[in-house]
Amino acid sequence: MVIQAARRLYNTKGKNLPLPMVVELNRRLVKGYAHFKDDSRIVELRKSIVGYNKQLRLLGIRDHQVTYAKFSILQVVATLIYRLGKLVLLAIGTLPGFLLFTPVFIATKYLSAKKSKEALAASTVKLQGRDVMATWKLLIALAFAPALYAFYTASLTYWTYWNRVNGLVPDWVPLWSVVMIGMVLFPTITFAALRIGEVGMDIIKSLRPLVLSLNPSSANTLVRLRERRAALAHQVTEAINTMGPELFPDFDAARVVTDPFREASNTDTKAENDLPEIRRTSVSDHTEKMPSSEPLPRNESFHNLANIGFFSTRPPSRDRSRSRSASTRSGSRHGLKPLSALTQKDPLEDVSSRIRDAMRERGERRRRRSEDGSWDMASSGAGTPSSTEESRKDL
Structure with missing residues (x-):
C-alpha cells in the first residue's frame, strides 16, 4: 500500500x-x-x-x-443531482437483466459459500478460501446460465404458441424465429445489465465525496x-x-x-563519435604500390558478390571458365600470378572429345563382340550333326 x-x-x-x-x-x-x-x-x-x-x-x-x-458549492450540487438522475436511469435499465439472472446469483452464492467452508475445514493453509469461492462461482455460472437461457427461450416459445404472447406477436411470425430471438435476446439483456451495473457502481462510489463536500x-x-x-x-x-x-x-x-527513444538517440550519438575516421581510397592509392598504373579490371573487383560461387557443387559453365581465364590473363599484367598454367585448348572441349572417343571405341568393341558371337554360333551349328542325321547314317 x-x-x-x-x-x-x-x-x-x-x-x-x-x-x-x-x-x-x-x-x-x-x-x-x-x-x-x-x-x-x-x-x-x-x-x-x-x-x-x-x-x-x-x-x-x-x-x-x-x-x-x-469544487464550489454550486458545482458540487449540480454534479450530485446529475449523477443521482443518471443512477436512477441506469437502475431502470439494469432491472430486467437483474431479475433474469437472479437465480444464478442465488445459486452461485449459496453453493460457493458451502464449498468454501468445506475447503477451509479440509485445509491447514487457507485463511478465507476466496479462491475456492471464485472458482465455484465461475463453474456454477458456466453450467447454470445456459440452462436458464434455454428455459427462458422454451417458455417464450410456448407462450407464443399458446396465445401469441397475449396477442402481441402477429400470426405470421413462425415459432422457429421466436426461438432464435430468445437465444439472442436473453443473453443480451443480462450482458447489458452487467455493463450498466458496473457504471452504476462507479457512480455510487463517487457520491460520498460529493456529500462530504456539502457537509x-x-x-x-x-x-x-x-x-x-x-x-x-x-x-x-x-x-x-x-x-x-x-x-x-x-x-x-x-x-x-x-x-527509451531518448536513451537510444544518445547511444547512437555516442557510437558515432567513437567511430574512427574512414577515408575513401581511390584507384590512384592502389597504383602507387603496384607496378602498373592501370586500374583493376571489373572482373577482379568484388562489386557483385552474387555471381561468386561460394557454395557451388557443379562445374562452372563454359562462359564462367572463359571469364575466369580471361581475368587471370588480364590480372597477370598487373603482377597477379596465376595459380596454375592452363593449356591453349579448352579443358571442357578436351574432356568432351575424350568422352566421345571412348564412347565410339566402346560401341565398336561391342559391335565386334556381337559379330564374333554370331559367327561362332553359325560355325558350331553347321559342324555338329543332329541326332536324326546320325541315325540315318547308321542305317
Whole structure:
C-alpha cells in the first residue's frame, strides 16, 4: 500500500501512464524502498503516507477523489443531482437483466459459500478460501446460465404458441424465429445489465465525496486533506529525485521513467563519435604500390558478390571458365600470378572429345563382340550333326 500510494503521489502531473511504465515504476520504487528503508527520511515519509491512507479510509474515499474539495458549492450540487438522475436511469435499465439472472446469483452464492467452508475445514493453509469461492462461482455460472437461457427461450416459445404472447406477436411470425430471438435476446439483456451495473457502481462510489463536500463539518476536512496530499506529493518527489540517481544510473528527474527513444538517440550519438575516421581510397592509392598504373579490371573487383560461387557443387559453365581465364590473363599484367598454367585448348572441349572417343571405341568393341558371337554360333551349328542325321547314317 505504501509503494502504490507513493507511485500515485509521485505522478503529480495527472498523466495516464501505460501499464508497462506503471510496472517499471513500481519495480523501481520497491527496489529503492528495500535499499533505503532504514534511512530517516524514508521512515518519516512512510509514517506520513500511512497516516494519509488511514484518513482516506476513515472518510471512505479514494485518493483521486480528494480533488473534489476544490469544487464550489454550486458545482458540487449540480454534479450530485446529475449523477443521482443518471443512477436512477441506469437502475431502470439494469432491472430486467437483474431479475433474469437472479437465480444464478442465488445459486452461485449459496453453493460457493458451502464449498468454501468445506475447503477451509479440509485445509491447514487457507485463511478465507476466496479462491475456492471464485472458482465455484465461475463453474456454477458456466453450467447454470445456459440452462436458464434455454428455459427462458422454451417458455417464450410456448407462450407464443399458446396465445401469441397475449396477442402481441402477429400470426405470421413462425415459432422457429421466436426461438432464435430468445437465444439472442436473453443473453443480451443480462450482458447489458452487467455493463450498466458496473457504471452504476462507479457512480455510487463517487457520491460520498460529493456529500462530504456539502457537509460543513467534513468540507473543511477535505480541504485540509487536499493540502496535505499536495505537501506529501512534494515530499515524495523530492525524496525520489534525491535518492534515485544513487541507485539508478539512468535516472531522469524530468521524466517518471527514462525515455527509451531518448536513451537510444544518445547511444547512437555516442557510437558515432567513437567511430574512427574512414577515408575513401581511390584507384590512384592502389597504383602507387603496384607496378602498373592501370586500374583493376571489373572482373577482379568484388562489386557483385552474387555471381561468386561460394557454395557451388557443379562445374562452372563454359562462359564462367572463359571469364575466369580471361581475368587471370588480364590480372597477370598487373603482377597477379596465376595459380596454375592452363593449356591453349579448352579443358571442357578436351574432356568432351575424350568422352566421345571412348564412347565410339566402346560401341565398336561391342559391335565386334556381337559379330564374333554370331559367327561362332553359325560355325558350331553347321559342324555338329543332329541326332536324326546320325541315325540315318547308321542305317
